[in-house]
Amino acid sequence: MAEVRVAVPPTARKGEVIEIKTLVSHPMDNGFLLDYGGRMIPRWIINRFEVEYNGEMVFSADWHVSISTNPYLIFYTVATETGQLDFKWYDDNGEIYTHTAEITVT
Amino acid sequence: MTQKSTRRDVLKLAGAATAATVAPTIATAQSAGGVVVIGAGFGGATAARYLRRAGVSVTLVEQNSSFSTCPFSNTVLGGINNFSSITHGFGGLRREGVNVVRGRVNAVDPDAKSITLDGGDTIAYDRLIMSPGIDFKWDAIEGYDEAAAELMPHAWKAGSQTNILRRQLEAMPDGGVVAIAPPGNPFRCPPGPYERASLIAHYLKTEKPRSKVLILDAKDSFSKQGLFQAGWAELYGDLIEWVPFSEGGNVARVDPATNTIFTDFDEHKVDVANIIPPQRSNRLVDTAGLADGGDWCPINQTTFESTIHANIHVLGDASIAGRMPKSGFSANSQAKVCAAAVAALLAGNDPASPSFINTCYSLVAPDYGISVAAIYRIIEDGTIAPVAGAGGVSPSDAPASTRALEADYARGWYASITADMFG
Amino acid sequence: MLAGGAGSLALYTVTAHPAHAELLIPDVVFKAMVDRMGDRTFSESGDNIAFTLPTHAETGLSVPATVSVPNSPMTQADHITSLHMFTELNPQPYVADYYLTPRCGKAEITTRIRLARSQFVYAGAIRSDGTAWITAFYITVNLGACAADIFLPDAAEAVRRRQLEGG
Numbered sequence: 001m002a003e004v005r006v007a008v009p010p011t012a013r014k015g016e017v018i019e020i021k022t023l024v025s026h027p028m029d030n031g032f033l034l035d036y037g038g039r040m041i042p043r044w045i046i047n048r049f050e051v052e053y054n055g056e057m058v059f060s061a062d063w064h065v066s067i068s069t070n071p072y073l074i075f076y077t078v079a080t081e082t083g084q085l086d087f088k089w090y091d092d093n094g095e096i097y098t099h100t101a102e103i104t105v106t
Numbered sequence: 107m108t109q110k111s112t113r114r115d116v117l118k119l120a121g122a123a124t125a126a127t128v129a130p131t132i133a134t135a136q137s138a139g140g141v142v143v144i145g146a147g148f149g150g151a152t153a154a155r156y157l158r159r160a161g162v163s164v165t166l167v168e169q170n171s172s173f174s175t176c177p178f179s180n181t182v183l184g185g186i187n188n189f190s191s192i193t194h195g196f197g198g199l200r201r202e203g204v205n206v207v208r209g210r211v212n213a214v215d216p217d218a219k220s221i222t223l224d225g226g227d228t229i230a231y232d233r234l235i236m237s238p239g240i241d242f243k244w245d246a247i248e249g250y251d252e253a254a255a256e257l258m259p260h261a262w263k264a265g266s267q268t269n270i271l272r273r274q275l276e277a278m279p280d281g282g283v284v285a286i287a288p289p290g291n292p293f294r295c296p297p298g299p300y301e302r303a304s305l306i307a308h309y310l311k312t313e314k315p316r317s318k319v320l321i322l323d324a325k326d327s328f329s330k331q332g333l334f335q336a337g338w339a340e341l342y343g344d345l346i347e348w349v350p351f352s353e354g355g356n357v358a359r360v361d362p363a364t365n366t367i368f369t370d371f372d373e374h375k376v377d378v379a380n381i382i383p384p385q386r387s388n389r390l391v392d393t394a395g396l397a398d399g400g401d402w403c404p405i406n407q408t409t410f411e412s413t414i415h416a417n418i419h420v421l422g423d424a425s426i427a428g429r430m431p432k433s434g435f436s437a438n439s440q441a442k443v444c445a446a447a448v449a450a451l452l453a454g455n456d457p458a459s460p461s462f463i464n465t466c467y468s469l470v471a472p473d474y475g476i477s478v479a480a481i482y483r484i485i486e487d488g489t490i491a492p493v494a495g496a497g498g499v500s501p502s503d504a505p506a507s508t509r510a511l512e513a514d515y516a517r518g519w520y521a522s523i524t525a526d527m528f529g
Numbered sequence: 530m531l532a533g534g535a536g537s538l539a540l541y542t543v544t545a546h547p548a549h550a551e552l553l554i555p556d557v558v559f560k561a562m563v564d565r566m567g568d569r570t571f572s573e574s575g576d577n578i579a580f581t582l583p584t585h586a587e588t589g590l591s592v593p594a595t596v597s598v599p600n601s602p603m604t605q606a607d608h609i610t611s612l613h614m615f616t617e618l619n620p621q622p623y624v625a626d627y628y629l630t631p632r633c634g635k636a637e638i639t640t641r642i643r644l645a646r647s648q649f650v651y652a653g654a655i656r657s658d659g660t661a662w663i664t665a666f667y668i669t670v671n672l673g674a675c676a677a678d679i680f681l682p683d684a685a686e687a688v689r690r691r692q693l694e695g696g
């Protein structure tokens with residue numbers, strides 16, 4: 001189970017562009033490496049990331065095998081209203097990792 | 107070394123020159139031209155001394171009255187040596203005929219071929235050699251500026267900063283946390299932060315055994331990592347904790363007033379905070395645009411002459427010397443190549459095709475040394491790259507006697523390189 | 530304007546920005562661009578895209594990269610709809626695609642990527658009017674993320690550790 005870490009400022013002024021950082025612990029096996037026994041380690045990556053702000057998709061991504069182990073991402077969003085940001089990561093094995101952050105907009 | 111991509115980078119790469127091969131001898135200049143060297147550190151002192159030996163008249167300009175080495179400054183932090191043992195005067199250089207001028211250079215004028223000192227004096231040169239070392243990017247970590255460094259020392263230039271950090275370690279109560287925050291690549295002395303963690307741990311283990319060293323790293327891997335981590339496990343148990351970038355180690359912000367470090371996702375209130383900020387070439391190079399808008403100075407890899415301005419050579423940490431690490435030994439090796447090239451150019455000869463050497467010794471404890479060594483040459487694309495198969499690292503399963511021997515080699519290396527620099 | 534038919538040439542030429550020379554794109558990267566950014570006219574980005582990464586990486590396991598279109602107002606009328614990254618010499622050319630909205634406020638992402646070896650890395654951006662910009666950056670890598678290099682055993686160890694963790 002992947003551990004997710006998200007940094008969202010707890011408060012912001014209305015209209016402010018806020019920085020969001022995310023870090024997920026995930027091996028992001030690229031499917032090209034062998035284990036010590038010489039067997040191919042199957043591809044196992046997070047391939048999709050989505051962010052909804054009070055239910056509206058504001059940002060999303062498709063990731064491929066060249067994204068590093070423990071994917072790290074910084075992106076931005078406009079603080080429009082008080083509410084919550086929902087983060088979702090989808091991996092090759094059908095696992096979905098989620099995180100919710102609250103933000104107060106003044 | 108981050109810079110914005112422009113089409114020019116692509117073209118420059120395609121146009122990189124290859125080096126000519128000539129016999130590697132040091133030429134004696136016929137008409138001893140006036141060479142001015144800025145900085146009496148690893149690159150500058152060595153260059154001045156080797157040029158003098160080649161019969162060239164040399165003026166060496168240095169802002170300080172003596173030079174304290176970063177190499178072995180970690181032993182001062184670890185309470186193993188005192189500060190005076192890493193401080194060297196310029197008497198030897200003077201005795202050999204180097205004109206050592208004390209002064210701070212505040213501008214380089216490539217058109218007038220002169221430099222200006224604080225106070226307004228100017229010194230003209232035929233060729234200028236700059237080895238001014240690094241400056242810090244004060245804006246990179248939020249809250250970390252020059253004033254903050256007095257409270258959260260970097261100690262990445264040896265001097266008062268080293269002493270601040272040492273005093274903080276001495277004052278810290280047993281059970282305290284010492285945080286070390288190394289920057290991302292490239293920076294001065296890639297194994298340095300980890301040697302520092304080791305020798306601080308050595309001090310704590312002896313004097314304050316309930317304390318901890320917490321490394322909050324902007325990277326996911328580091329130089330000699332396997333060897334360091336094996337040594338830490340063997341000598342210090344869990345006294346040292348390393349948090350890599352991908353586990354949230356990256357430092358985003360500091361609050362010096364409360365000694366708090368904010369990583370991307372967490373906050374750490376610590377007793378001693380050693381923040382090593384990202385680095386760039388000494389800002390003096392900007393007075394002549396020698397870094398071309400980037401962090402480090404592009405140079406001809408054979409002569410170290412700037413690709414921006416003729417007759418100015420840049421070496422040591424400030425230069426882009428292919429894949430050589432930013433180390434004192436690298437700067438010393440580059441300085442000999444550069445001195446030979448400058449002597450040859452002044453005498454109207456072709457500079458030789460160089461090779462370089464670098465060995466980085468690190469102490470995991472006073473009697474536990476590890477090393478990585480490499481030989482470097484110019485490769486087809488015109489850049490300096492390691493020669494495959496030459497050099498290597500200490501074995502991972504060596505007995506204590508080998509580690510003790512390498513610690514002796516490290517001390518021997520220090521004695522011989524400082525003798526090579528200062529006579 | 531795009532020169533050369535699909536698959537017929539190894540290199541594609543992208544419309545030159547007035548201030549820059551033409552950008553030549555290898556076949557494998559060009560196909561990936563068409564795949565992820567659509568079959569459209571690509572223009573050399575000039576100063577529109579700021580693509581920031583180190584010029585050299587000791588290991589290719591985790592290289593910081595930022596793609597940004599600093600001058601985009603990110604309004605409904607004029608915003609960046611996607612940012613992309615591609616590599617020339619990794620086992621696959623795809624790195625990542627980011628889909629933006631005016632609500633992002635700023636057209637910029639920072640991430641960490643794997644690089645198998647020294648190579649050109651490409652960034653692309655699509656604007657809300659359909660304009661597509663492309664830029665490239667050459668980075669040297671001592672040790673790739675997909676091969677063990679005996680010259681740098683520390684980094685090779687890191688690769689092996691990762692192999693184990695994954696298996």
Ligand SMILES: Cc1cc2nc3c(=O)[nH]c(=O)nc-3n(C[C@H](O)[C@H](O)[C@H](O)COP(=O)(O)OP(=O)(O)OC[C@H]3O[C@@H](n4cnc5c(N)ncnc54)[C@H](O)[C@@H]3O)c2cc1C
Nearest residue numbers: 145147148149169176177211238239295422423433434435
């Ligand atoms: C903790 C630590 C440990 C290290 N350990 C090792 C080690 O074990 N082995 C190793 O090889 N390397 C080591 N290094 C790296 C080494 O210190 C540097 O790579 C080396 O000092 C670079 O040499 P340089 O000539 O480029 O700069 P420096 O040695 O820094 O010399 C620059 C000189 O220029 C002078 N100067 C700067 N600006 C001006 C100006 N405007 N006017 C006049 N003078 C000026 C400075 O006062 C200074 O004397 C270590 C570094 C650190 C921080």
